[in-house]
Amino acid sequence: MAVMPAVSDQLDTHIDIVTPENTAFEYRVAGPFHRLPAYLIDLGIRLGVAVLGWVGLLLAFGFMYMPEVGAALGLVLWFLLAWGYGGAFEALWNGQTPGKRVMGIRVLTVDGQAIGGMQAVLRNVLRIVDGQPAVFNLGYLGPFTYLLGLLAASANDRFQRLGDLACGTMVVVEDRPWLFGLVNPNEPAIGPLAAQIPPGFEVSRSMARALAAYVQHRRAFAWKRRMEMARHLAEPLRRRFGLPADTNPDLLLCALYHRKFLAATDPEGPAPAVPSPVPAAG
Amino acid sequence: MKVSELIQSRQKHWRELEQRCSALENLSGRRVRAEAGTRFAALYRAACADLALADAYHLPPATVQYLHQLVGRAHNQLYRTRAFAVRKWYGELFINVPRRLYRDRSFRLALAIFWGVFILSSLMAFSSPDYADRILGQDFMEALEEMYSQPVAGRSDGATGMLATGFYTIHNTSIGLRCFAFGLVFGIGGLFALVFNASVLGAAFGHMAGGPHAGNFFHFVTAHGPFELTAIVLAAAAGMRLGFSLVDTGGYTRAAALRRAATEAVPSVAAAVLLFLLAAVIEGFLSPSAAPYAVKLAAAVASCILLVFYFVGLGRRHAFAGETPSLGGAAGIPPG
Structure with a gap:
C-alpha cells in the first residue's frame, strides 16, 4: 500500500498542473474569501428566483383558476433550486455558477481537468453536509453556516470541502491575466x-x-x-x-x-532568433 | 534576441489568445467553428511552449506569471465540462445499478436494518400505546388521528393531486438526499437517518393499525408504500457506502476510496430519486382517490413485483456479466 508523503511539496496556495501537452503551469486555489461571496451571490439568486417564481406561478395559474397547479410547480421549482442549481450550472457552464463567475473562480478536478456532470451534481448534493450546522434551513435552500466544510477545507492543501473530497474536485481562482510591458527605468545616469x-x-x-x-x-x-x-x-x-x-x-x-x-543592439553578436510556433492567421 | 524583442514578437499572439478566451467564456456552451478551434489550439500550444521555455528565454517573473494565468485560462476553455452523458444513463440505471446492488452488502444491511426496526417498532406501537406516545409525541399522534378520521375516498381531484405530488416530491426526495449525504459521516449519519425513519414510520403504522381509523390509514398508504420505503433504504444504503469506504478502504488511500465509492453511489441515488418521484405521483393521485381498496392493493403488489424484478431479476441477470462502460469511465470521476 502506497503511503502518502507526510510532507507535501506545496509552498502556498499555488498548485502545479501538468497538461496533456506536457507543459506545467500553476493555479491558485480559491480560499474561503473567494468562495463565501460566490455562495452568498448564488444564495441570493436562488432565494430571489424561488420567491419570485412562486409568486409568479401562483398569480399566473390563479388567473386561470388553478392556483394548486401553480403552487405545485412552485414546489418543484423550489426543489430544483435547492438541490439542482449548483450541479446544473457547474455541469453546463464549465464548472461555474453565476456566483463563481462573478468571483472569477471555477471548479476543476484535482488534476486540473474540467469536471464531469456527475461530479458537479454530487458535490452539490453533499453541500448539505458541509453546510452543517444549519441554524436556519429554508426548505433545503440554506443559508448554512458551513463550519464543517470550513473545517474540512482547512485540513487539506487544496481547500477541498467534504463534497470536493468525495468527487475529487477543487475550486481555483481564474485570474484575468494582464500583460504589463517590461519595466523601463528611465534615470538618465x-x-x-x-x-x-x-x-x-x-x-x-x-x-x-x-x-x-x-x-x-x-x-x-x-x-x-x-x-x-x-x-x-x-x-x-x-x-x-x-x-x-x-x-x-x-x-x-x-x-x-x-x-x-x-538594449536594442546586442554587443555579443546576434543570438539565434526564436521562431514563433504560431502559424500566420488564415 | 533581446527579451524585450521576444516579448514584443509574442505579444500579439498572447493578446489574440486572451481575446479568444473572452469570446469563448461569453459564448458558454455554443458551438465553435472548426477553424476558430484549430487557431485557438495553435495559440494555446504556442503559449504553452513559451511558458515551458520561459526560463531559457530569461523572461521576467511578471511575464511568467502572466503566462501561467493565460495558459490556465485557455486550458479551461479548451478542455471543457462534458456536461451529462445522457446516452449512458439507460445502461447505468438498468444494468449497472441492479448489478451492483445485487452484490452490495450495504444495501442488504440497510434493507435488514430498516425493515427490522420498522417491524419491531410497529409491533411495539401496536401492543403498547405508551411506546407510540414516546416515539411520535402527543401532537404528531393527534395530527395523524385527525388526518385519517375522515374516509380517504375522493379527497382529491386533479389539481390538488398535482399539489400533493409536488409536495411529496420535494419533501420525500429531500429526506432521501439528506439520508444519502449524511452517510458521508463514516456511515453513521445514514444509519441514524435510517433507524430514525424506520422507527417513526413503524410506530405510526403500528399505532394507526391498532386504532379506530386503521381502514382509512391503509386505504391511503398502501399504494405508494413499496416505492417510497424502498427509495429511502436505497438512498441511505448509498450514503452508507460512502461512509464505510472511509473505514474499509480496500487498500486505497481514504480520499481515493471515497472517490471510488462516490462514483458507484451516484447512480443508485439517481434510482432512489426516480423511485421517490414514482411514489409521489402515486401518493398525489391514486392514494387519495375514490378507487376501491382492491385497486390500491393491486398497485402495491404491482410495484413490489417491479421492484423485485429490478433488484433481483435484472441484478441476477447482469451480476456475472462484464462491466458496461460506466459513467465513471468517460464522464465521471477518475478512479485514481
Whole structure:
C-alpha cells in the first residue's frame, strides 16, 4: 500500500498542473474569501428566483383558476433550486455558477481537468453536509453556516470541502491575466553606466530573474532601502567591473537590467532568433 | 534576441489568445467553428511552449506569471465540462445499478436494518400505546388521528393531486438526499437517518393499525408504500457506502476510496430519486382517490413485483456479466 508523503511539496496556495501537452503551469486555489461571496451571490439568486417564481406561478395559474397547479410547480421549482442549481450550472457552464463567475473562480478536478456532470451534481448534493450546522434551513435552500466544510477545507492543501473530497474536485481562482510591458527605468545616469559594463559579461539565468524582480519592484521602496537591497549584488559586480567606489548600486543593477532586457543592439553578436510556433492567421 | 524583442514578437499572439478566451467564456456552451478551434489550439500550444521555455528565454517573473494565468485560462476553455452523458444513463440505471446492488452488502444491511426496526417498532406501537406516545409525541399522534378520521375516498381531484405530488416530491426526495449525504459521516449519519425513519414510520403504522381509523390509514398508504420505503433504504444504503469506504478502504488511500465509492453511489441515488418521484405521483393521485381498496392493493403488489424484478431479476441477470462502460469511465470521476 502506497503511503502518502507526510510532507507535501506545496509552498502556498499555488498548485502545479501538468497538461496533456506536457507543459506545467500553476493555479491558485480559491480560499474561503473567494468562495463565501460566490455562495452568498448564488444564495441570493436562488432565494430571489424561488420567491419570485412562486409568486409568479401562483398569480399566473390563479388567473386561470388553478392556483394548486401553480403552487405545485412552485414546489418543484423550489426543489430544483435547492438541490439542482449548483450541479446544473457547474455541469453546463464549465464548472461555474453565476456566483463563481462573478468571483472569477471555477471548479476543476484535482488534476486540473474540467469536471464531469456527475461530479458537479454530487458535490452539490453533499453541500448539505458541509453546510452543517444549519441554524436556519429554508426548505433545503440554506443559508448554512458551513463550519464543517470550513473545517474540512482547512485540513487539506487544496481547500477541498467534504463534497470536493468525495468527487475529487477543487475550486481555483481564474485570474484575468494582464500583460504589463517590461519595466523601463528611465534615470538618465543608466545609459552611461551601462556603457561601462564590460561587453563580455554574461548575465546568468538566476541573475536575470533577480534583476527583473528587483527592477519591477524597486519603485515601491525608499531610496535608502533600495541601496541596502541592491548592495548585495551590486558591490561584488562593481569590484569585478572596476567601477569607482561611489557608483550607485541601485543604478548599476538598472544598467545591467537595461543591457540584458532592453538594449536594442546586442554587443555579443546576434543570438539565434526564436521562431514563433504560431502559424500566420488564415 | 533581446527579451524585450521576444516579448514584443509574442505579444500579439498572447493578446489574440486572451481575446479568444473572452469570446469563448461569453459564448458558454455554443458551438465553435472548426477553424476558430484549430487557431485557438495553435495559440494555446504556442503559449504553452513559451511558458515551458520561459526560463531559457530569461523572461521576467511578471511575464511568467502572466503566462501561467493565460495558459490556465485557455486550458479551461479548451478542455471543457462534458456536461451529462445522457446516452449512458439507460445502461447505468438498468444494468449497472441492479448489478451492483445485487452484490452490495450495504444495501442488504440497510434493507435488514430498516425493515427490522420498522417491524419491531410497529409491533411495539401496536401492543403498547405508551411506546407510540414516546416515539411520535402527543401532537404528531393527534395530527395523524385527525388526518385519517375522515374516509380517504375522493379527497382529491386533479389539481390538488398535482399539489400533493409536488409536495411529496420535494419533501420525500429531500429526506432521501439528506439520508444519502449524511452517510458521508463514516456511515453513521445514514444509519441514524435510517433507524430514525424506520422507527417513526413503524410506530405510526403500528399505532394507526391498532386504532379506530386503521381502514382509512391503509386505504391511503398502501399504494405508494413499496416505492417510497424502498427509495429511502436505497438512498441511505448509498450514503452508507460512502461512509464505510472511509473505514474499509480496500487498500486505497481514504480520499481515493471515497472517490471510488462516490462514483458507484451516484447512480443508485439517481434510482432512489426516480423511485421517490414514482411514489409521489402515486401518493398525489391514486392514494387519495375514490378507487376501491382492491385497486390500491393491486398497485402495491404491482410495484413490489417491479421492484423485485429490478433488484433481483435484472441484478441476477447482469451480476456475472462484464462491466458496461460506466459513467465513471468517460464522464465521471477518475478512479485514481
